Amino acid sequence: MTLTPVAPLPDHEVRVRAPGKINLSLRVGPPDADGYHVLSTVFQAVSVYEEVIASSSERFELTVSGPQAEVVPTDEGNLALRAARALADRVGIDAGVHLHLVKDVPVAGGMAGGSADAAAALVACDALWRTGLGREDLVEIAAELGSDVPFSLTGHTAVGSGRGHLLTPALTRGEFHWAFAVQHRGLSTPAVYRAFDELHSGGDVAEPDPEDDVPLMQALRAGDARALGAALHNDLQMAALELDPGLAEPLAVAEDAGALGVVVSGSGPTVAALARSRQHALVLAAAFTASGVADRVLTAAGPVAGARVVSASD
Ligand code: ATP
CATH class of the missing domain: 3.30.70.890 (GHMP kinase, C-terminal domain)
Structure with a gap:
């Protein structure tokens, strides 16, 4: 589906917050032919947050602040930048974006900080570019970016199967x-x-x-x-x-x-x-x-x- 998005307004800025996660349970199967492991996992989103600030730009650019900012890639290796490009490609928009990541989730810590940034970038660019996509479309793009990204979009507590990207909400009580x-x-x-x-x-x-x-x-x-x-x-x-x-x-x-x-x-x-x-x-x-x-x-x-x-x- 190709939509015609409304052109982003100059100086428009969108701030999005996305949580880190822990795996309450992580059960790992044998590797498949591609080396990927089938998982059965229970994710819980926790109140340690990444913030992504997206603003209009002609190019795709990224800056980072927060603890360990110096070890985070700012080039195409950054999952947030890849997310923004994937969304632009999907809707056929000819615009860039400046993403600023305020990181708080530990880097390479097993809490899916990069996935949270990617999910936040998708939501932020979706709002910035007024793509008109539905939540399911964003979840689909998220799954192509990485197996933890769909959960970073949905949050709460969920059972993940497949590579962790197929989610079923879990009932929970309290905090x-x-x-x-x-x-x-x-x-x-x-x-x-x-x-x-x-x-x-x-x-x-x-x-x-x-x-x-x-x-x-x-x-x-x-x-x-x-x-x-x-x-x-x-x-x-x-x-x-x-x-x-x-x-x-x-x-x-x-x-x-x-x-x-x-x-x-x-x-x-x-x-x-x-x-x-x-x-x-x-x-x-x-x-x-x-x-x-x-x-x-x-x-x-x-x-x-x-x-x-x-x-x-x-
Ligand atoms: P997971 O729990 O999903 O396995 P993680 O929390 O262990 O992930 P991340 O912090 O997401 O690890 O990042 C792992 C590596 O990915 C980093 O060492 C870094 O090189 C690269 N990376 C790409 N994008 C980002 C990002 N936005 N933030 C942090 N690291 C990123």
């Missing part, structure tokens, strides 16, 4: 409180999957079975943080620990400080600890800081909404 131990050294997602494949080179990996997450889904429906803590699961955790053995320290610190559950987030290296309350999340964060096991410590609540416009000015 869950988290503390995160962030490492600036980062972990490459492909490297963690390679380590996973090596650990399981004996062919012992079964197709992931969503039935294994029934206790987790019940805990979410009941708003039972204690049961959720006991059900957290990550098949990539051992691979992440293999590449970064130092991660055992924040895991142990969170357990000692009474976390209801603790897990490496996605492909790591961020460690997510589930707290009893907002107050207890601050206690867990203080334990991470005092023991010196993190470069940065965050607290957050989930679930929260996906990428949303926060302001637009003409």
Whole structure:
């Protein structure tokens, strides 16, 4: 479908916020012929946000601020810029955009910061260019950009299948409180999957079975943080620990400080600890800081909404 968008107004600016995520459960199957792994995962969007400010420009340009801004690519390697181009191609618009990313989600931390930027860029450019596309069209473009991008658009809590991009909303009650131990050294997602494949080179990996997450889904429906803590699961955790053995320290610190559950987030290296309350999340964060096991410590609540416009000015 090719639409004729209204030309963007000069000096028009759109601000969009998109959340980071954690995987409450990540079950990984064997690699397919292309090397991709079939997943069964439960995502939760948490209140650590990326902000993308899109403004009219003749070219496609990108600037970045926030912690670790210096390690974020500003060329075509940046997923947000790729998202903007993909949307422009889809609607046949002959305009550029300046994207400014205000990053807060850890870079290469297993919390899908790049995917959040891509989702935010899609929503921002969609508003800036007045494309007239529907939400489903944006989800389709999102899935082509990366398997975590559709979830960054929708947010809340959802079960992901396929490569993680096929989403079913999950029923949840109440709010869950988290503390995160962030490492600036980062972990490459492909490297963690390679380590996973090596650990399981004996062919012992079964197709992931969503039935294994029934206790987790019940805990979410009941708003039972204690049961959720006991059900957290990550098949990539051992691979992440293999590449970064130092991660055992924040895991142990969170357990000692009474976390209801603790897990490496996605492909790591961020460690997510589930707290009893907002107050207890601050206690867990203080334990991470005092023991010196993190470069940065965050607290957050989930679930929260996906990428949303926060302001637009003409
Ligand atoms: P995921 O959890 O989806 O595997 P992640 O949170 O571990 O992702 P990201 O922060 O999204 O990792 O980025 C991983 C790599 O992608 C970075 O090291 C960087 O080189 C590149 N990258 C591309 N676009 C971005 C972006 N907008 N922000 C941060 N990194 C980006």
